[in-house]
Amino acid sequence: MPLGHGTFLRRALRRPDLMGAPAPTGAALAAEIAAVVPDVGTPTVVELGAGTGALSDAIHARLVPGSRYVAVEVDAEFVAYLHRTRPWLEVLHGDAADLTTLLAEAGVGTVDAIISSLPWTLLPPAQRHSMLTAAAGTLGRDGVFATIITLTAIPDRVRDLVRCMEDRFTHVEATAPVWRNLPPARLYVCRGPRHAALRADEAS
Numbered sequence: 001m002p003l004g005h006g007t008f009l010r011r012a013l014r015r016p017d018l019m020g021a022p023a024p025t026g027a028a029l030a031a032e033i034a035a036v037v038p039d040v041g042t043p044t045v046v047e048l049g050a051g052t053g054a055l056s057d058a059i060h061a062r063l064v065p066g067s068r069y070v071a072v073e074v075d076a077e078f079v080a081y082l083h084r085t086r087p088w089l090e091v092l093h094g095d096a097a098d099l100t101t102l103l104a105e106a107g108v109g110t111v112d113a114i115i116s117s118l119p120w121t122l123l124p125p126a127q128r129h130s131m132l133t134a135a136a137g138t139l140g141r142d143g144v145f146a147t148i149i150t151l152t153a154i155p156d157r158v159r160d161l162v163r164c165m166e167d168r169f170t171h172v173e174a175t176a177p178v179w180r181n182l183p184p185a186r187l188y189v190c191r192g193p194r195h196a197a198l199r200a201d202e203a204s
């Protein structure tokens with residue numbers, strides 16, 4: 001079994017509500033989502049729900065020295081695992097629902113990319129909406145938000161999530177499914193945070 005799969009499966013059996021998948025994201029999907037991260041300049045990247053770090057290596061490989069890469073993870077066992085296996089990763093132990101506070105406490109200002117594999121469709125709608133508002137609110141005008149959504153997610157909840165993303169971003173794009181993932185999944189990539197455009201208009 002690849003490194004991290006045992007830890008992941010054990011947590012998925014104990015806390016299926018937090019996980020939304022029985023196995024870490026596979027390499028093909030990890031590469032696809034990492035490609036969303038800017039590969040020029042020194043961006044600030046935030047990963048929501050880092051788990052056993054299945055996306056973290058691919059994101060790390062793309063970033064040049066001087067970039068800032070912060071992962072938010074709610075599960076203490078995963079936090080310990082990440083500290084042990086990826087000492088280069090800045091891990092904030094906390095709930096993505098408290099993102100604004102967590103980032104402020106860590107001295108993170110405007111974020112350039114948010115990469116998420118949170119189980120959005122398992123969340124109560126009000127929480128889903130407020131967490132997405134908080135995530136979008138951290139982004140600068142050219143910021144990007146990308147999330148993995150499995151094809152096993154309940155369609156009504158995916159539709160609600162997509163509406164929610166469209167309310168917060170001017171461009172929302174779904175990629176083709178990656179069938180070689182367990183479970184198969186696709187990305188939603190969102191650009192043009194509406195709040196940032198509003199802020200810029202108000203300032204001009």
Ligand SMILES: C[S@@+](CC[C@H](N)C(=O)[O-])C[C@H]1O[C@@H](n2cnc3c(N)ncnc32)[C@H](O)[C@@H]1O
Pocket residue numbers: 018019020021023024025048049050051052053054055072073074075078094095096097117118119
């Ligand atoms: C589907 S797993 C993905 C893990 C890893 N990124 C991957 O791609 O394999 C979801 C991760 O989100 C974490 N998580 C769930 N809800 C969270 C929350 N509210 N705040 C922070 N992390 C959360 C879980 O503990 C788990 O690590």
